[in-house]
Amino acid sequence: MTDFAAVLLDRDGDGRTEARFGRLVEADLMDGNVTLAVRASAVNFKDGLAVTGRLPVVRRWPMVPGVDVAATVTGSDDPRWQPGDEVILTGWGIGETHLGGWSEKMRVSGDWLVRRPATLSPVEAMALGTAGLTVAEGLDRLHRLGLTPADGPVVVTGAAGGVGSLAVMLLAQEGWSVTAVTGRPEETERLQRLGATEVIGREPFAGAVKPLARERWAAALDTVGSAMLAHVLSMLKPGGVAIACGNAAGMDLPASVAPFILRGVSLVGVDSVRIPTARREEIWNRLADSVDRHRLAAMTRVIGLPDAIDAARRIVDGGIAGRTVVAVRDL
Numbered sequence: 001m002t003d004f005a006a007v008l009l010d011r012d013g014d015g016r017t018e019a020r021f022g023r024l025v026e027a028d029l030m031d032g033n034v035t036l037a038v039r040a041s042a043v044n045f046k047d048g049l050a051v052t053g054r055l056p057v058v059r060r061w062p063m064v065p066g067v068d069v070a071a072t073v074t075g076s077d078d079p080r081w082q083p084g085d086e087v088i089l090t091g092w093g094i095g096e097t098h099l100g101g102w103s104e105k106m107r108v109s110g111d112w113l114v115r116r117p118a119t120l121s122p123v124e125a126m127a128l129g130t131a132g133l134t135v136a137e138g139l140d141r142l143h144r145l146g147l148t149p150a151d152g153p154v155v156v157t158g159a160a161g162g163v164g165s166l167a168v169m170l171l172a173q174e175g176w177s178v179t180a181v182t183g184r185p186e187e188t189e190r191l192q193r194l195g196a197t198e199v200i201g202r203e204p205f206a207g208a209v210k211p212l213a214r215e216r217w218a219a220a221l222d223t224v225g226s227a228m229l230a231h232v233l234s235m236l237k238p239g240g241v242a243i244a245c246g247n248a249a250g251m252d253l254p255a256s257v258a259p260f261i262l263r264g265v266s267l268v269g270v271d272s273v274r275i276p277t278a279r280r281e282e283i284w285n286r287l288a289d290s291v292d293r294h295r296l297a298a299m300t301r302v303i304g305l306p307d308a309i310d311a312a313r314r315i316v317d318g319g320i321a322g323r324t325v326v327a328v329r330d331l
């Protein structure tokens with residue numbers, strides 16, 4: 001039986017996570033009715049949490065991280081999928097409960113797969129990945145609640161990160177005036193090139209959270225959580241909407257109810273892991289039609305599989321800017 005390359009996570013005797021570049025055989029793959037030759041994956045914050053063990057996202061050992069996958073179908077017992085089909089898989093527990101995409105091969109459920117739009121390369125699909133799906137779902141929530149760029153500016157927190165950079169780009173593309181919040185002033189020019197109207201530091205979001213602060217934005221896309229999101233809520237205009245999609249600063253939310261009951265603010269969550277397949281197909285086709293490929297390429301770095309472990313360790317400390325694609329095979 002031929003073996004293949006993968007990043008493996010295991011626990012040492014003290015329960016600490018150990019990550020290494022290793023090899024698996026097909027018998028190691030998990031249950032599923034479709035086998036995949038993985039072409040590319042990505043480095044997401046959740047992969048960083050898995051590799052470092054900082055939060056218990058891994059619930060099966062050993063594990064292969066990688067919550068994003070662009071792959072070619074190599075075998076299928078599912079009538080919807082044939083060898084040679086080009087697919088995208090994000091979420092559904094891969095890299096958490098099911099072996100993930102930092103591996104040359106996978107076996108998965110055909111229910112989890114979406115056809116990769118022909119106009120998106122594997123690198124472009126993974127540059128978007130879970131992050132792009134999350135932002136697109138967040139934008140749909142804003143639309144469904146009736147918010148448009150005419151309502152006022154939008155703020156994006158954690159703007160230099162993967163989700164944040166994509167949010168700046170996709171919101172600006174829709175005509176929003178975007179305030180990008182970043183702790184990395186050196187990223188200002190890049191964020192402006194992605195379409196940010198204004199780039200500010202984290203200072204306005206420091207200190208005690210007031211129940212209500214000066215009204216600044218009609219909408220927010222928050223990737224940071226914790227006190228940052230609480231401050232953002234206190235600064236939304238009446239009727240404003242905050243999309244909560246991240247926890248880069250923590251899982252807590254030290255907020256008051258004042259923005260909700262005195263300004264009619266809404267807080268809306270996005271969970272990209274369980275977005276139904278039909279919606280995913282719709283989102284991927286829309287992203288393929290609309291995304292600005294030059295800006296996407298400018299925010300994307302491509303690394304090899306052996307370098308993914310180091311990138312995952314850096315992402316949880318805010319050390320990665322934009323999106324990082326992992327070339328699992330030669331692309």
Ligand SMILES: NC(=O)c1ccc[n+]([C@@H]2O[C@H](COP(=O)([O-])OP(=O)(O)OC[C@H]3O[C@@H](n4cnc5c(N)ncnc54)[C@H](OP(=O)(O)O)[C@@H]3O)[C@@H](O)[C@H]2O)c1
Nearest residue numbers: 045158159160161162163182183246247248249270271272
């Ligand atoms: N809901 C979902 O389905 C979903 C999907 C994808 C990702 N996420 C979540 O979204 C978040 C971002 O993911 P990502 O892959 O974009 O990670 P990332 O590239 O590391 O971006 C996170 C950004 O947050 C900012 N940040 C980090 N620590 C902070 C702190 N203590 N205080 C304030 N800002 C801080 C940094 O931005 P600056 O350097 O610009 O300040 C950092 O670049 C993560 O929490 C991830 O789990 C959720």
